[in-house]
Amino acid sequence: MSAGPNTAGGRRRSGLLRFGRPRRVYSQVLLTQLAMAAGVTVLATGLFLAPFSAELDAQAMRRALAIAETTASVPVAEQVLATRPAADGPVQAEAERIRRATGAEYVVVMDRRGVRWSHTDPEKIGRVVSTDPGDALAGHEVMEVDSGTLGRSARGKVPLRDGGGTVVGAVSVGIAYEGVRDRFLAAIPGFLGYAGGALAAGALAAYLISRRLQRQTHDLAFSDISALLTEREAMLHSLREGVVALDGSGRVRLMNDEAQRLLGLAPDATGRPLAEVLGEGRTTEVLSGRVRGEDLLAVRGSRVLVANRMETEDGGAVVTLRDRTELERLGRELDATRGLIDALRAQDHEHANRMHTLLGLLELGLYEEAAEFVTEVAGVHRATAEQITERIHDPLPAALLVGKATVAAERGVSLRLAPATRLPDRLVDPQGLVTIVGNLVDNALDAAAGPAATEPRVEVELRAEGRAVVAVVSDGGPGVPDERRELVFTEGWSTKEPPAHGRRGLGLALVRRLAERQGGSVRVETAAGGGAAFTVVLPEALTEAGTGEEGGEGRAGGPDPASTASQGRATEAAAGVISGERRR
Numbered sequence: 415m416s417a418g419p420n421t422a423g424g425r426r427r428s429g430l431l432r433f434g435r436p437r438r439v440y441s442q443v444l445l446t447q448l449a450m451a452a453g454v455t456v457l458a459t460g461l462f463l464a465p466f467s468a469e470l471d472a473q474a475m476r477r478a479l480a481i482a483e484t485t486a487s488v489p490v491a492e493q494v495l496a497t498r499p500a501a502d503g504p505v506q507a508e509a510e511r512i513r514r515a516t517g518a519e520y521v522v523v524m525d526r527r528g529v530r531w532s533h534t535d536p537e538k539i540g541r542v543v544s545t546d547p548g549d550a551l552a553g554h555e556v557m558e559v560d561s562g563t564l565g566r567s568a569r570g571k572v573p574l575r576d577g578g579g580t581v582v583g584a585v586s587v588g589i590a591y592e593g594v595r596d597r598f599l600a601a602i603p604g605f606l607g608y609a610g611g612a613l614a615a616g617a618l619a620a621y622l623i624s625r626r627l628q629r630q631t632h633d634l635a636f637s638d639i640s641a642l643l644t645e646r647e648a649m650l651h652s653l654r655e656g657v658v659a660l661d662g663s664g665r666v667r668l669m670n671d672e673a674q675r676l677l678g679l680a681p682d683a684t685g686r687p688l689a690e691v692l693g694e695g696r697t698t699e700v701l702s703g704r705v706r707g708e709d710l711l712a713v714r715g716s717r718v719l720v721a722n723r724m725e726t727e728d729g730g731a732v733v734t735l736r737d738r739t740e741l742e743r744l745g746r747e748l749d750a751t752r753g754l755i756d757a758l759r760a761q762d763h764e765h766a767n768r769m770h771t772l773l774g775l776l777e778l779g780l781y782e783e784a785a786e787f788v789t790e791v792a793g794v795h796r797a798t799a800e801q802i803t804e805r806i807h808d809p810l811p812a813a814l815l816v817g818k819a820t821v822a823a824e825r826g827v828s829l830r831l832a833p834a835t836r837l838p839d840r841l842v843d844p845q846g847l848v849t850i851v852g853n854l855v856d857n858a859l860d861a862a863a864g865p866a867a868t869e870p871r872v873e874v875e876l877r878a879e880g881r882a883v884v885a886v887v888s889d890g891g892p893g894v895p896d897e898r899r900e901l902v903f904t905e906g907w908s909t910k911e912p913p914a915h916g917r918r919g920l921g922l923a924l925v926r927r928l929a930e931r932q933g934g935s936v937r938v939e940t941a942a943g944g945g946a947a948f949t950v951v952l953p954e955a956l957t958e959a960g961t962g963e964e965g966g967e968g969r970a971g972g973p974d975p976a977s978t979a980s981q982g983r984a985t986e987a988a989a990g991v992i993s994g995e996r997r998r
Contacts, residue, residue, distance in 0.1 A: 444624035451616030459609045471568060474589045475557035479570030481516045482587040483555075485509065485523070486572050499529060501536035508532075519567055519590040523574065525583040526551055534564065543586070547571065550584035559591065566591040655734050656719075662729030664688050664702055676735050677714055696930075697721075701733050711738070713931045758817075763824065805831055806876060807839040810848050815874060818855045822872060825863045829855070832875035832886070840956045846928050847883065847955065851876070853921035854887035854948050861891025861946065868892070868944045883955035888947035899938050925950065 488508060497503055509521040509532030523531040528542045528551075549556045550571035559568050567588035574583035650657055656673030660666060666684050674681065683691040692698045697712040699705045700721045712719045720736040768787075775784035799816050806812040815831070822829035841847055851874065858872040869890030877884050894902055903926045922936075925948075929936045934952040941947040 441624070443627055444620055447620035447623065448617055451613055451620060455609045455613040455616070458612075459606070471559055472557075474568035474591075475559065475570055477570075478518065478568050478587045478589045479555060479557050479572065481512065481518050481521065482570045482572045482585045484516075485512050485521055485587065486574050486585045488512075499525075499531040499540045501539050503531070503539075505531040506533075506536070506539060510534075516587075519588045520564055520586075522586045522588075523583060524586070526581070531583070545586075547584050547586065550586070551581060553581055562588070564588065564590075655736050658701060658733045658735070660688060660701070660731045660733070666691060667730065673735060676717060676719060676737055703731060711927060713927065718927075718931075764820065802831065805835045806837045808837060808841050808844050808847075809839075810844040811837065811841075811851060811876065814848050814852055815855075818852070818859070822859055825859060827859055827862045827870045827872055829859075829872045829874065832873050835874070835876050836878060837876040837883070838878055838956065841883070842955055842957055843932070846932070847885070847952070850925050850928055850950055851885055851887065853925050854885070854950070857921055858887050858889035858891070858946075858948075862889040864891060866892040871943075878956055881954050881956045881958070883952045885950040885952075886947060888941035888943075889945045890941075890943065891945045893940055893944065894938050894946045902938065903936070922948075 485508075497505070500506070505523050509523055512518075513521040513534070520534045522533055522543065524543055524547060525531065528547050530539050530541055530543060533539050544562045545560060550573050553573045555573075556571040557569070559566065561567075562569075567590055569586060569588045571584055571586045573581045574585055576582050650668070650670040653670060654672060656670065656676045658666065658669045658673045658677075665687050668684060669677075669679070673679070674683075677692065677697075679691055688702055689698050692701070692714075696705070697714050697719070700710045700712045701723070703723055703725075706723075708722060710721045710723075712721055718738045718741075720738050721733055723731050723733045725731050772784055772787060775781075775787060799812075802815050802819075803812045806815065815829070819829045855872060855874065861867060862870050862872050867890050871890040873886075873888045875884075875886040903922050926936050929950050929952060932952050932955065934950060934955075936948065936950045939947050939949065
């Protein structure tokens with residue numbers, strides 16, 4: 415399906431046709447960073463060049479002042495006092511010597527009247543200087559940049575003193591300002607080169623950062639990101655499946671309303687580690703990825719959840735949760751119904767055989783034998799039902815075992831109760847126990863009726879230990895090797911060929927799941943006579959005991975009415991399974 419104008423792809427294509435201000439996140443960030451880098455470079459260059467120019471001026475003025483001080487230290491003052499200003503005088507000669515030696519533009523010696531005694535232009539000797547020498551004649555040193563007869567120059571002026579320290583004149587030295595400006599202009603290309611290199615490095619870094627940002631934002635505009643965020647929030651909170659997003663460190667990044675409901679979490683769980691908000695257990699292992707696979711089952715409280723986990727590019731994951739509680743309940747009821755149907759089918763087959771036998775006896779005129787046959791058959795089945803209901807007072811497990819006994823007899827397997835079997839009518843979840851025992855008995859019948867069986871037998875033991883129920887189902891089959899005793903409880907694992915209408919490897923996985931849901935456990939061992947023995951422990955499978963004891967005896971030693979009534983109901987239910995009666 416092509417992306418419409420309102421999708422992210424449509425928005426990207428429409429954005430490519432626009433001119434003017436860029437709309438992409440990475441483009442705006444790139445231009446912003448380039449502008450910032452260029453601005454910083456220009457500002458830094460300007461801030462560096464401005465004091466550099468002033469520093470060059472200061473260096474030139476200090477140099478001029480140093481030359482002036484050197485000139486004033488030679489015996490010039492006496493010559494100024496002893497002679498007259500002349501182009502060939504000793505003062506001019508000494509000043510020119512110093513000017514040529516230092517590279518100064520001029521060295522001017524003057525008396526207190528400001529009359530020049532030396533100058534680069536001999537014709538100006540004897541004339542008054544063009545700038546005010548007042549500060550120097552007053553005994554102060556002067557540094558300045560000023561314009562005179564030779565143009566603009568950096569100047570240094572010092573007072574000229576005689577042997578007694580009296581100011582008799584001044585010395586003014588100038589450094590051509592063109593030289594200072596030339597040095598400044600010569601330094602600018604180097605500064606600009608450094609600035610250009612820094613700008614290029616900044617532009618490259620900005621480009622690399624923007625490219626990474628482009629990949630991370632999937633080439634979206636800010637408006638696209640805002641729209642996607644709004645759409646994501648609406649989609650997450652409208653889903654009827656739980657969605658939990660985790661970051662790379664295992665913290666809850668986000669979760670929708672359904673996930674909060676299914677997991678029983680508060681909104682403040684966001685940002686906290688998964689193990690902290692859920693606690694240790696299979697649910698945490700599934701959501702954190704320690705247990706991998708598709709459609710993994712996890713139990714949270716009273717809910718059965720199906721979880722699927724998808725890794726993300728940043729090291730995190732997104733987990734979807736579906737509520738399978740109702741489906742699991744219907745599945746257990748379906749298992750019980752199928753067991754009843756199997757029992758009725760076997761009973762129908764057995765009943766047809768007996769009817770044929772009875773018909774034959776009647777046709778042969780053996781009426782007494784026919785009467786004895788009917789009495790024997792009815793008595794055996796009634797006795798079988800009474801044997802089970804005397805020890806198992808809950809009608810559902812009792813009816814299950816009577817029906818399984820019929821199926822076992824049809825397959826040539828002996829199904830019997832262990833001597834220690836005692837189960838009161840106080841089950842918290844009788845359907846759950848029926849599912850557990852039914853799956854174990856079905857597997858045991860398959861093993862005992864198989865070609866590798868050592869003895870065609872199945873023994874069932876159901877006993878109460880306080881509020882706990884212990885169920886042991888053993889068979890005379892080949893048994894389970896030690897290395898496969900944990901593998902047999904894995905969902906989808908089976909040694910039998912799968913049927914055309916479904917898959918195998920679910921029964922024992924369901925048994926373990928139901929046992930663990932009630933805080934119990936299941937294990938497999940080697941039976942006493944060979945074969946496998948599966949033991950299930952359900953810690954709180956019974957309600958608190960009332961006035962009756964486990965064996966159905968009251969505290970006064972007589973039969974407990976409630977226990978007797980439940981036993982009667984169990985007998986009726988079991989007998990109904992055997993005889994195939996339909997009660998309305």
